[in-house]
Amino acid sequence: MAIINVTPDSFSDGGRHAGRDAAVSHALSCVAEGASILDIGGESTRPGAMPVSPKEEQDRVLPVIEALAGQTDALISIDTYRADTARAALEAGAHIVNDVYGLRFDPDMAGVVAEAGAGLVMMHTGRGREAEKLDDVIEDQMAFFAASLQLSDAAGIERGCILLDPGFGFAKTAEEDLALMARFEHLQALNLPLLAGTSRKRFIGAATGRDPASARDVGTAATTALLRMAGAHVFRVHDIATNRDALRIADAMLAALPAGKETGL
Numbered sequence: 140m141a142i143i144n145v146t147p148d149s150f151s152d153g154g155r156h157a158g159r160d161a162a163v164s165h166a167l168s169c170v171a172e173g174a175s176i177l178d179i180g181g182e183s184t185r186p187g188a189m190p191v192s193p194k195e196e197q198d199r200v201l202p203v204i205e206a207l208a209g210q211t212d213a214l215i216s217i218d219t220y221r222a223d224t225a226r227a228a229l230e231a232g233a234h235i236v237n238d239v240y241g242l243r244f245d246p247d248m249a250g251v252v253a254e255a256g257a258g259l260v261m262m263h264t265g266r267g268r269e270a271e272k273l274d275d276v277i278e279d280q281m282a283f284f285a286a287s288l289q290l291s292d293a294a295g296i297e298r299g300c301i302l303l304d305p306g307f308g309f310a311k312t313a314e315e316d317l318a319l320m321a322r323f324e325h326l327q328a329l330n331l332p333l334l335a336g337t338s339r340k341r342f343i344g345a346a347t348g349r350d351p352a353s354a355r356d357v358g359t360a361a362t363t364a365l366l367r368m369a370g371a372h373v374f375r376v377h378d379i380a381t382n383r384d385a386l387r388i389a390d391a392m393l394a395a396l397p398a399g400k401e402t403g404l
Contacts, residue, residue, distance in 0.1 A: 140176040140216065140375040141169035142338060145199040146183045159202045163210070166203070170213045172379035176235065177211070179203055179228075180218030184239055184309070196224050201231050208232025216260065222247035229255045239309065240264055241287040249294035260302045260334055261287045265310030276319045277326070280305055284329055302373060303331050308340035316342035320362065323369040336375040337362040338382075360385035368393065 145162045166177045181199035182191045191199075196219065204215055208231065216235035217228035222245045225236045229251070235258035242249050242261060252259045263283045265272050273279040284303055291301060305326060307316050316337075326333055337343065343358040344350055356378040363374050363382045367389035376382045 140178050140334070140373055141166065141174035141379055142375060142377050143169070143177055143179045143203070144183070145179060145181050145203055159206065162203045163206045166207055166213075167211060169379050170211050173383040174213060174379050176214045176216055176373070177207060178216040178218050178237055178375060179207075179233070180237075181224075182219070193221050193223050196221065197227050200224070201227055204228055204231040204233050214258070216258075220244040220248070222251045225257075226251045226255075229257055234258055235260060237304075238262065239306070240266075241283065242290045243268075243287060249290050249296060252291075252300075253294040253296045256300070258300050258302070259291065259296060260304050261291070262304035262309065262334075262336075263306040265306075267310075276311075276315050277322050280319075280326060281329070298331065301331055302334045303329060304334040304336055304375075307335070307337045308342065311342075313342035313345040316340065317346070320366065320369075323366055323371065327370045332372040333370060334373040334375060335363065335366040335371040337366070338374075338376040338378070356381050364389040 143162055143166045169177065179200050181196040200217060204217065207215055214235060215233045216237045217225055217233045218237045218239070219225050219228065220238050220240045225248060229236070236248070236252050237260040238244070238248055239262045241263060261284065263280055265279070273282060303326070305319055305323070307319065311319070338359045339352040339355040343355045343362065344352065347355065347358045349355045349358060359376060359378065360381045363376065364385040366374070367386055374382055374386065
């Protein structure tokens with residue numbers, strides 16, 4: 140899954156692809172490098188980012204989605220927590236809604252996804268739920284997703300349409316992110332495919348000493364290989380080629396494991 144930020148202020152590549160033509164060109168380059176999904180976002184979710192209005196968000200992403208829908212067979216994902224933006228993006232040609240609040244922000248989001256029969260990425264976040272956050276990172280993941288899956292079930296979203304994202308870097312300390320990586324395989328108990336979104340995150344910088352964020356692609360590729368070995372299925376990244384190579388190595392190792400052994404960790 141390629142990250143396509145149509146924003147001026149995203150933490151790693153804000154402003155580089157802010158215009159329609161630049162974003163479309165970058166997205167098609169990502170497809171050429173091996174991306175299967177294009178995740179289009181019109182509002183930065185970095186800490187301290189200024190919120191944008193729904194209209195501004197839609198003005199940024201809809202022309203990009205409309206253009207890409209006519210130029211590529213890659214799946215298109217809309218990165219939004221607003222139901223109105225999700226609805227407009229799906230009508231413009233998107234296939235997946237990537238909700239960083241796991242259906243917990245906009246009460247209309249689950250219905251929009253269900254009505255469209257769209258794919259759904261439900262991300263775990265600690266943001267705005269400090270009072271209910273559990274000390275153990277895996278227990279907190281399980282509790283969060285149990286609540287989000289109740290919402291998706293009630294709306295009629297089929298489980299086969301859902302990906303779960305543990306939300307690396309979202310209202311988590313570097314220590315919590317590393318603990319989540321170390322115990323990632325426990326999330327397989329949720330019996331749904333898992334998305335890993337570690338790309339260029341702060342915890343990689345903390346572990347490697349690499350700044351700025353754009354210098355963290357090698358560290359990201361290391362997390363990609365490790366998380367693939369631990370059972371992750373989809374990888375949301377900035378640098379497609381480097382992470383594709385990391386996945387090829389991890390998949391080759393998985394293929395070489397003895398029968399009955401599911402991971403190399």
